[in-house]
Amino acid sequence: MRHSLSPLAILLAAGALSATTSALAADQWNLATPYGDASFHTQNTKQFAEDVRKATDGELDITMHSGGSLISHAEIKPSVRRGTVQAGEIFLSTLSNESPIYEVDTLPGLANSYDDAYALWQASKPIITKLFAEQGLMPLYAVPWPSQGIYTDFKLTDADQFQGLRVRAPNINTQRFVKNLGGIPTETEEADIPTAFSTGRVDAMITSVSTGKSMAAWDYVSNFSDANLWFPKNIVFVNKRAFDRLDDTEQKAVLDAAKQAERRGWQMSRDDRAESVKALEAHGITISKPQGDLKKQLQAAGDKLFKSWQERAGEQAKQLVADYRQRQQPSE
Numbered sequence: 001m002r003h004s005l006s007p008l009a010i011l012l013a014a015g016a017l018s019a020t021t022s023a024l025a026a027d028q029w030n031l032a033t034p035y036g037d038a039s040f041h042t043q044n045t046k047q048f049a050e051d052v053r054k055a056t057d058g059e060l061d062i063t064m065h066s067g068g069s070l071i072s073h074a075e076i077k078p079s080v081r082r083g084t085v086q087a088g089e090i091f092l093s094t095l096s097n098e099s100p101i102y103e104v105d106t107l108p109g110l111a112n113s114y115d116d117a118y119a120l121w122q123a124s125k126p127i128i129t130k131l132f133a134e135q136g137l138m139p140l141y142a143v144p145w146p147s148q149g150i151y152t153d154f155k156l157t158d159a160d161q162f163q164g165l166r167v168r169a170p171n172i173n174t175q176r177f178v179k180n181l182g183g184i185p186t187e188t189e190e191a192d193i194p195t196a197f198s199t200g201r202v203d204a205m206i207t208s209v210s211t212g213k214s215m216a217a218w219d220y221v222s223n224f225s226d227a228n229l230w231f232p233k234n235i236v237f238v239n240k241r242a243f244d245r246l247d248d249t250e251q252k253a254v255l256d257a258a259k260q261a262e263r264r265g266w267q268m269s270r271d272d273r274a275e276s277v278k279a280l281e282a283h284g285i286t287i288s289k290p291q292g293d294l295k296k297q298l299q300a301a302g303d304k305l306f307k308s309w310q311e312r313a314g315e316q317a318k319q320l321v322a323d324y325r326q327r328q329q330p331s332e
Contacts, residue, residue, distance in 0.1 A: 117144050
């Protein structure tokens with residue numbers, strides 16, 4: 001009976017075969033991401049890998065594995081932690097089962113602009129870095145998606161329309177938010193969105209205009225409510241032991257490229273939002289802002305979520321929010 005090997009098993013086997021050339025293997029990194037090649041996040045991370053390759057004259061070669069081709073989204077962080085792969089990219093809020101701090105960028109109304117989202121990242125970065133370090137991991141950079149809105153196949157005017165609606169919700173806070181509105185949250189990876197709609201597993205989704213564009217949302221919905229709910233982030237991180245094995249030149253190349261990737265990625269997110277809005281409209285998606293009762297209802301559901309988060313996260317959360325508010329203030 002013949003058995004096929006998974007991509008990860010093949011990768012491990014190849015690593016074992018090259019054990020005799022350990023010096024070369026130490027400079028070969030694999031980076032796994034669940035996002036497809038069309039995503040600006042993937043394009044940015046590929047550029048990060050290329051920048052490292054150029055800066056080290058090929059002495060550190062990072063191979064990208066996009067679209068979950070090597071490891072599923074849920075297994076990326078555990079795999080990097082074990083050292084099975086050296087680096088990974090994930091949707092940060094999927095870690096909320098580990099700490100409420102990871103939910104901070106999916107709290108409705110907390111950050112309403114890219115500037116706010118960046119201030120929130122700077123306030124939360126020290127805590128997140130410490131949490132990662134406790135597991136032998138090191139964050140390199142984080143980049144936001146455009147603000148989240150609601151896709152439906154009808155015009156959304158009232159929260160009552162959520163009753164019984166199966167809504168794609170990619171993280172725990174989105175799931176809680178959907179429940180607060182009376183909907184039925186359904187967890188679906190980005191790559192599975194078209195299938196989920198075509199098979200009736202979901203009726204609507206909360207996500208960005210970027211995901212709507214890359215997943216051709218116009219094939220299964222007709223409206224996008226630009227609710228500006230939150231700016232969730234992807235985070236790219238490495239196994240700390242793998243990083244420590246690099247020489248000083250290679251470590252500097254990784255850190256310098258990470259700084260460039262973060263700066264570039266935030267601008268790419270802004271640009272992609274503008275392009276995605278045009279693409280959605282060009283394909284017949286009606287884009288509108290929540291008004292009247294709907295706006296109030298979304299705010300009430302968000303306030304309930306924020307209050308619950310503060311209670312669960314405790315003093316650390318209060319300090320984080322206080323630091324964030326301070327960073328929001330214009331410098332004198």
